[in-house]
Amino acid sequence: MSLSEKLYKNAGLVFPAVAILLALAFSGQIDPYLAFVATSWVIFGLLGLSLDVVWGRGGLLSLGQAAFYGLGGYFGSVVAINLAPATGNTLIWALPAGAAFGALAAAALGYIIFFARMGPLQSTILSYTFTLLLWSVTQTFKLDVGEAAIGGDNGLSNIPGIVLGVGEGAQSLGPNAAFAAAVVIAALLYFVTRWLMRGTFGRIVDCIRIDAEKTELLGYDVRKYQLLNFAYSGALAGLAGALFGLWANYLNPSIFSVQEALLVPIYVLVGGLGTLSGAFLGALAIGGLSFFLGGGAVGGQTTLILGVVLILLVLFLQNGILGGLGNLWRKALPDPNEAARNAGAVKIDSAVLGEILEDAAKDAGPAKNMGTVEAFKQFGGVIPVNKVTQSFTPGKPYSLIGPNGAGKSSFLKACVGMYRPEGGTVTLGDEDITKAPIFDRVRKGMGVKNQKPQVFGELTVADNLWTAAFARTKDRVKAEDVAAKILNMLGLEGQSDVQASALSHGQQQWLDIGMVLCLAPRVVLLDEPAAGMTNEETRELSSLVRTLARHTTVVVVEHDMEFVRTLEGHVTVLHQGEVFAEGDIEALRADDRVLDIYLGRSEHV
Amino acid sequence: MFKVVNATGGYGKTTIIRNVSLEVKSGEVVALLGRNGVGKSTLMRFATHLIPPMEGHVEIDGKPAPNSPAKRAKSGLGYVPQGRFVFPRMTVIENIAVAAASNGHDPKKTVDEALADFPMLRPKAHDLAGGLSGGQQQVLALARALAIMPRILLLDEPTEGVQPSIIDEMAGILKRINRERGIAILVAEQNLDFCLSIAERAYVMEKGEIRTETDRDALLADKKLQQELLGV
Numbered sequence: 001m002s003l004s005e006k007l008y009k010n011a012g013l014v015f016p017a018v019a020i021l022l023a024l025a026f027s028g029q030i031d032p033y034l035a036f037v038a039t040s041w042v043i044f045g046l047l048g049l050s051l052d053v054v055w056g057r058g059g060l061l062s063l064g065q066a067a068f069y070g071l072g073g074y075f076g077s078v079v080a081i082n083l084a085p086a087t088g089n090t091l092i093w094a095l096p097a098g099a100a101f102g103a104l105a106a107a108a109l110g111y112i113i114f115f116a117r118m119g120p121l122q123s124t125i126l127s128y129t130f131t132l133l134l135w136s137v138t139q140t141f142k143l144d145v146g147e148a149a150i151g152g153d154n155g156l157s158n159i160p161g162i163v164l165g166v167g168e169g170a171q172s173l174g175p176n177a178a179f180a181a182a183v184v185i186a187a188l189l190y191f192v193t194r195w196l197m198r199g200t201f202g203r204i205v206d207c208i209r210i211d212a213e214k215t216e217l218l219g220y221d222v223r224k225y226q227l228l229n230f231a232y233s234g235a236l237a238g239l240a241g242a243l244f245g246l247w248a249n250y251l252n253p254s255i256f257s258v259q260e261a262l263l264v265p266i267y268v269l270v271g272g273l274g275t276l277s278g279a280f281l282g283a284l285a286i287g288g289l290s291f292f293l294g295g296g297a298v299g300g301q302t303t304l305i306l307g308v309v310l311i312l313l314v315l316f317l318q319n320g321i322l323g324g325l326g327n328l329w330r331k332a333l334p335d336p337n338e339a340a341r342n343a344g345a346v347k348i349d350s351a352v353l354g355e356i357l358e359d360a361a362k363d364a365g366p367a368k369n370m371g372t373v374e375a376f377k378q379f380g381g382v383i384p385v386n387k388v389t390q391s392f393t394p395g396k397p398y399s400l401i402g403p404n405g406a407g408k409s410s411f412l413k414a415c416v417g418m419y420r421p422e423g424g425t426v427t428l429g430d431e432d433i434t435k436a437p438i439f440d441r442v443r444k445g446m447g448v449k450n451q452k453p454q455v456f457g458e459l460t461v462a463d464n465l466w467t468a469a470f471a472r473t474k475d476r477v478k479a480e481d482v483a484a485k486i487l488n489m490l491g492l493e494g495q496s497d498v499q500a501s502a503l504s505h506g507q508q509q510w511l512d513i514g515m516v517l518c519l520a521p522r523v524v525l526l527d528e529p530a531a532g533m534t535n536e537e538t539r540e541l542s543s544l545v546r547t548l549a550r551h552t553t554v555v556v557v558e559h560d561m562e563f564v565r566t567l568e569g570h571v572t573v574l575h576q577g578e579v580f581a582e583g584d585i586e587a588l589r590a591d592d593r594v595l596d597i598y599l600g601r602s603e604h605v
Numbered sequence: 606m607f608k609v610v611n612a613t614g615g616y617g618k619t620t621i622i623r624n625v626s627l628e629v630k631s632g633e634v635v636a637l638l639g640r641n642g643v644g645k646s647t648l649m650r651f652a653t654h655l656i657p658p659m660e661g662h663v664e665i666d667g668k669p670a671p672n673s674p675a676k677r678a679k680s681g682l683g684y685v686p687q688g689r690f691v692f693p694r695m696t697v698i699e700n701i702a703v704a705a706a707s708n709g710h711d712p713k714k715t716v717d718e719a720l721a722d723f724p725m726l727r728p729k730a731h732d733l734a735g736g737l738s739g740g741q742q743q744v745l746a747l748a749r750a751l752a753i754m755p756r757i758l759l760l761d762e763p764t765e766g767v768q769p770s771i772i773d774e775m776a777g778i779l780k781r782i783n784r785e786r787g788i789a790i791l792v793a794e795q796n797l798d799f800c801l802s803i804a805e806r807a808y809v810m811e812k813g814e815i816r817t818e819t820d821r822d823a824l825l826a827d828k829k830l831q832q833e834l835l836g837v
């Protein structure tokens with residue numbers, strides 16, 4: 001690996017570290033007024049970081065960050081006013097209190113957003129409403145808490161400064177030292193956040209952004225991760241607010257204002273969405289620019305020029321400053337997706353597969369039956385699943401066939417919980433799972449591949465498999481081991497570092513099937529797995545399904561009759577949402593009714 | 606009448622197809638074969654200008670094709686992408702009508718013709734396309750591509766997710782429109798039976814390049830080629 005590649009991989013570590021060292025080195029020498037103003041840029045950067053966590057990584061544009069920031073600021077300041085005089089140091093009171101309050105507020109709002117499964121637009125608007133609500137409430141909100149007096153639109157004054165020393169005589173830091181302290185605090189939080197976002201938690205948060213449904217189909221409780229991530233971002237914002245209170249010595253309701261709320265996404269966009277460090281760069285760029293313009297450099301047209309610069313940046317640097325630089329840099333690096341074209345053939349090794357499945361049986365228990373009784377699902381006047389009673393057991397594969405629109409996929413979706421049936425029951429093993437959420441069914445042993453291949457396109461092939469394996473094993477090393485075995489079987493060893501989106505449609509099908517295998521499911525549901533596969537691949541798939549069926553329960557929806565024939569299993573024909581015929585494929589081929597509605601009589605092909 | 610010359614292209618800086626040249630003559634049906642990942646879909650996207658060319662160009666009727674997907678559609682290039690991409694929030698009729706109208710054809714007449722060609726769409730005519738099953742969407746995507754009255758039709762895995770009797774019907778319809786309207790067809794498919802029931806000639810791709818050109822009978826006779834390049 002060349003130096004450039006190494007540097008690129010660790011860019012999020014090296015460049016911020018250099019910037020922090022430079023800032024600290026010059027903190028003593030710069031003009032005190034500049035140091036004072038620059039401290040606010042660092043604080044805004046921290047606020048931007050909190051948004052990048054929830055937006056750039058989590059995928060939700062929250063306009064509530066200003067609210068958590070303000071709440072954390074008020075709460076942290078009130079605590080500091082009352083308790084700091086006893087200890088001297090203000091940071092130990094204000095920052096944890098602000099962070100805790102911000103996290104609580106975010107968790108409360110997040111609970112409503114995520115557990116009600118709101119859409120993205122609704123979530124953004126709700127978070128914005130929350131900020132505006134606080135803005136209007138705080139205008140008239142008056143409360144005395146000990147020494148602190150919150151005075152409605154008069155604000156909260158007498159907030160102590162940034163004090164590091166301990167004891168009664170401790171003094172507030174001067175502007176230059178306060179700047180250095182803010183840089184150190186922001187640096188710590190940045191590195192903690194980066195560590196968190198590069199770890200397992202960050203991986204799953206990324207997956208949720210890319211495809212929340214697939215993440216849940218891997219057995220992750222998506223809402224829990226979203227809530228935790230949102231609470232963490234609330235903590236960052238609250239902490240930034242508390243630091244802001246100490247810096248300004250004064251807070252008023254304008255902290256919840258529209259301008260404040262909308263500046264945060266701008267910092268993140270300018271710096272580079274999803275880059276974490278971009279938030280600081282954005283705050284620095286915008287803060288620095290308005291400082292320069294405000295100094296009278298261009299005759300007081302600050303807002304106008306700032307606006308034009310923003311428009312230009314968004315137009316020409318769509319991924320922000322860091323995103324744009326990253327794109328340029330990547331052009332000079334070797335292309336990891338180059339290997340996509342040279343994929344080997346899939347070779348299903350029944351022995352290896354059997355081993356994985358037996359291993360899985362040890363962890364996850366024996367294969368389970370799955371059944372439905374009178375399952376019923378209705379969309380308006382359309383009834384895709386009409387009182388279907390079926391029972392699936394391990395041993396041999398089950399195939400569901402039937403005309404397009406017969407309700408095969410809908411039936412599978414009702415089984416896995418993507419559709420909630422209006423009537424009837426779904427059972428897994430001895431358990432009634434009719435009302436269980438998707439991730440719960442997956443944890444109980446369901447593995448599902450939907451009709452269109454679902455892979456995490458931005459992640460590498462190896463990471464896709466690892467994420468699936470980790471959902472079951474909850475053990476990093478074991479997950480790597482399982483992922484490597486499946487990777488090998490799919491013939492994609494050479495493509496392990498290729499982004500999944502660079503794979504061809506058929507390869508993505510296999511990768512999706514591989515992810516299902518990583519879950520070692522007790523019941524496997526496959527919706528058109530052979531679509532887009534070559535005959536050779538279809539034969540491998542058939543061998544895979546038959547091996548699977550020896551260890552687990554397998555249900556396959558397919559149109560490829562040759563494939564269904566080689567499975568030598570039980571075939572159910574669905575038609576207009578109902579079970580139309582059942583039996584083995586030869587019997588169905590002799591059934592005139594089935595020929596009429598489905599198989600046809602091959603006049604042209 | 607339709608030519609791809611020295612096509613080299615891919616995504617970002619990843620080159621998927623290299624130096625690919627092929628020709629579809631007027632009224633001809635040609636198959637594009639090869640295993641998964643050899644670049645068939647990329648070639649289709651190159652031909653429709655959905656990806657910018659790194660090198661090479663496309664000719665329609667001996668003239669260089671315009672440099673935008675919409676203008677290529679206007680100059681007679683129809684395309685059914687893999688994965689259908691019907692407009693999910695429009696009804697079946699609207700999907701067809703919008704394709705016809707945006708290319709200057711009478712939407713009402715085109716819809717009537719399409720429903721006559723594909724009777725299975727008739728009961729679904731006023732349903733949102735997003736609510737159709739996978740196979741129904743596939744048929745709709747074909748009907749929509751035909752609505753622009755193309756002279757050359759590119760089909761990327763048109764039988765994927767379609768029930769056997771409809772695949773058979775589709776082959777019949779494609780043969781008929783090819784014969785009656787003289788529409789040339791380039792079809793990428795894994796379903797060899799379907800492909801060879803409509804195509805007389807085939808290009809076989811391997812690792813982003815055209816490995817060989819062959820006709821139906823030679824291909825059917827050459828089991829080794831089938832195994833090696835097609836994974837049959």
